[in-house]
Amino acid sequence: MSIKAAKKFNLLREKMYDPMLEKSPGCGLQYPNSYWSDIAYNNNDEKNECDGQLDQDTEVDVAIVGAGYTGLSCALHLAREHGIKAHVFEANQTAWGCSGRNAGFILKSSGRKTYTTMQKQWGETVMRGIYDEMCAGVNAVNSLIAEGIDCDQQAAGYIKVAHKPSMFKTLQAQAKLQQQMFGYDVQVLTRQELQQGFMADENAYGAIRYQDGFGLNPLKLAWGYQKLARQAGAKVHTSTPIDFVKQKQSKDVLLSSPQAMIKAKKVVIATNGYTPKGFHSLVTNRTLPVLSQIIVTQPLSAEQIGACNFLTSNVVMDTRALKYYYRKLPDNRLLFGGRGAITGKNAEDPYYANRLLSVLKTSFPALGHLAIDYAWSGWICMALDDFPHIYQNDENNVFYGMGYCGSGVSFSVQAGKRIAEKVAGKTVPNLPLYQKPLPKFPFAPLRRVGQWGYFHYGKIKDSYF
Template sequence: MYDPIKDPIPPADQTLPNSYWASDASNKRSPLNYRQLQGHEQSDVVIIGAGYTGLSCALELSQKYNVSCTVVEANQPGWGCSGRNGGFVLPGTGRLSVQQMTKRWNKKTSQNIYAEYLRSIATVKGFIADGIECDDTAGGYLKLAHKPSLVSSLHDQARALSDDYGDSIIALTKADIAAEYLSGTPAYGGIYYPNAIGINPWLFCQGLAKRVEQAGASIFGASPVISCERKQSKHIVRTELGSIEAKTLIVATNAYGQRRLHPVLTDRTFPVVSSIIVTEPLNQEQLMRISMKAGLMVMDTRALKYYYRVLPDNRLLFGGRGAVYGKDADNKKYLNALKQGLFATFPQLSDIDISHFWSGWVSVSLDDSPRIFHDKSENMLYSAGYCGAGLAFSIQAGKRLAQLLVEPNTLPDLPYWKTPLQRFPLAALRRPALRAFYAWEGIKNTITKQNR
């Protein structure tokens, strides 16, 4: 798999992401195929990357602010994370709980951030109501305690989110879960988010790209940006066969941009592999064995989480950590590790076959919080660092990027636009450190299992 830290530029010949979502098994709709950039183009704004962030920003700039913009994509829309994720539309981004955000800033800021999470979900639902097709399912999201000792803190969290953060989260006991949500796997307790929905993320991205085009912006595919230069007050973005000149540059490549794409972003995020398996469709008897509420999405509280959902065609999607390096991402070892996780969660499914396995890069920030930032000295903007939780949030972030450029004084008071992403010190040690972290978490999980 392409590796943003090691490879000089992303490939240009991979029209579709390697995921179940874009496969014929999932849908028979024809994928979009935007032409390659050739020759010289001019635009007010050039956006690099046609995932949710870049497309949502392009749509807002064209539709709301009437700014001319051009999106340039290495492959085709949704080739990155936006066509590979689990499709969990959840309130949240980064890795900070509301308690941690209160500690870092204060309670008001923590509440303002959570209000933005809720707006993110409303934004996604708004697009769906407005006709973006994405095989959406309303089943809610269940966060499961992976140890009995975590149940009470999860329940405290549910209370706080409902009383002070404008959400309506339900605290569940072991018996509640078994009766109504999931009885095929042991559970100690958890909390339930009724407003969360599941989607086909790649299809959603295709719908967003079509809206961008209808709004008058241009999209170029199969055109990885090789270099970004500044000439007087203009940006020149170059691809193999063309270039785009623009007043403003927006980098929306999240974890997929190559390390040297733009000096402002070098080593400000850490691309980490996340992987997913999808099974063959479960038959009625197998569905009964796991007895999951229709459309339910589940995640546990481990540092290295597993997450799963039953898809509209009754396949089980199961995700978790992947390899450390891109070159190893497709190795069977990581498929087998996820299979083991799946069978440990649902031993009664050990006869099921796996039909799809893929990986993608998530972008981790140094302080566990994303940024939507305008570097005014360079007149470039970016949004990145969602830490693997960015489906809903990146769509909202794209809108905020446009607002940050055109009318920054109207933005709500959130920390995201106040400081840039922090650069990773000792960036070369990120991967050895990740490998050590995985080994340590593996030991902790073994000890937890032995103590049960």
């Protein structure tokens, strides 16, 4: 490959890919040095088997760009429910983006918009319709796992902790509303109940607990989806970064990759927070990629677990504007996450991992000597209206699903299923999720300045209000 081509596909990269600045996420790059990839490779149950790099020109009915949960679910549902054998093209490895890097929280939600806001904005029927889609996402994950995906699923329970006393009242009000609106089983835990029954988090002032969230190994989950999609007839080509080739008046869409050209009747953009700069006009300036950072500590000893009364392996998130989240992993390590750097250039600065470790230690002072074994980060995909969108162009030959705002492990599966229905020409529910495009960011070149401002606002809000 020429230097020019290597530059085009970012093969000469030294820093982390930055989707706001770069035109390709790379080609054949390895997974980050994450806990998930270590565990997944050392465990023989789920394997990463795919169809390798595309090396000859091809014509396909449906090309899917991006082999994360959205792309793999879309391929699986196209094959199983509509008899369409799609080809998935991934620049690097299967689930190299968010799907292989996330915290593995399965939650009945996506985006950041609350149900109360949805009710005010769209009314009760639409709000309930959206809730049903979120539930369908979790059900879909559960039923695919039940087909035999080994992904180290942990005991059910999602604990939302109040990071200050006033937020405990807010959480209680939320629990009441969700019980009334959806009959949702939400448990309220005082600080003492939380400390005695789950974990002694010094920064928690009470909590609510949902019975149906849970944690798993996200990379093994993605490999499991890949296996099911391929068994159903889909192809998954890795090391195959895609570019759209501009054409005049053609119904087919022409795509280029390093070794081959692809002619597709329909294309699905499933690149979420990893969508390269200027990739396609349908999504340009409609998302903001934001780094989320994760650390995984050394395994806790029995004494350390006892000192923190760390009994639970439920997934935990707090109420801050700039949220922290954590969980105890099957081998007694702690995974702890929060916001990362603003730019890809600074993503690997140890400052961000160390900052998370020091916050973790304020929650659990008995862990003063605990060290980090793994640290990595990934681009979540923010939408201006805090809400994912599944949409298409007027010609009905380019589709997309993205904007999960850091909460897409379960809903992306439902999104993939709905995109498949759209591609197959079926009707999807009449909900803003599926009928409205992602809104454009005003002053799009200044998105990072806005993000920087939000981080400062969040810091002040979380500390003083």
